[in-house]
Amino acid sequence: MxxxxxxxxxxxxxxxxxxxxxxxxxxxxxxxxxxxxxxxAQPVSENNIVDVMSKMPLHLRIRKVEVNHAIVSVDLLASPASEKDDIVQDMYEIPRTFFSRSTNINQVLIRVMDSPTAGNGATATLLLATDARREKWLPSETVFMPLSIEEMEQYLQSHFRMTYTTKWKNRFDIKS
Structure with missing residues (x-):
């Protein structure tokens, strides 16, 4: 007992x-x-887009952000010293953040512009563009962070529409 x-x-x-x-x-x-x-997740609008963008860990400078109904357009500015890894990380992070933390954004358009050379008054030229749509985004695949740069790039190419310019190909020597 x-x-x-x-x-x-x-x-x-x-x-x-x-x-x-x-x-x-x-x-x-x-x-x-x-x-x-x-x-x-909360709706993204003109009123809170600055808050949403400022919380993203981006490497490139933000040139312009526009919210139009369910579409967000982001222009980023790459300096001549910008590395391919930084650009790929930003291209991956922006749609991931908008799709996981918003309820109303269904498409994210991103353009990466090459900064103009100083002194000749030239405008920025396009390096790379992405059309990311919510229906192509698979949240279960992006939970396992951190991904390597190669995995991020492969994910972007397989899930979103990526457009590489000749300037991008010459600068980073990719095989497409």
């Missing part, structure tokens, strides 16, 4: 400790910890 009472006391103590540990985050942060808070 002694072993039964010891077993019951141990069981009650273990259950009490487990319950106390599960309530610890609530007492400490009031459920405000990022672990317990989910990011909810």
């Amino acid at each position: 002694k072993w039964l009472s010891r077993l019951l006391v141990t069981l009650l103590l273990s259950t009490g400790v487990a319950l106390a540990l599960s309530l610890l985050p609530k007492m400490e942060n009031g459920w405000n910890s990022p672990v317990f808070r989910s990011v909810k």
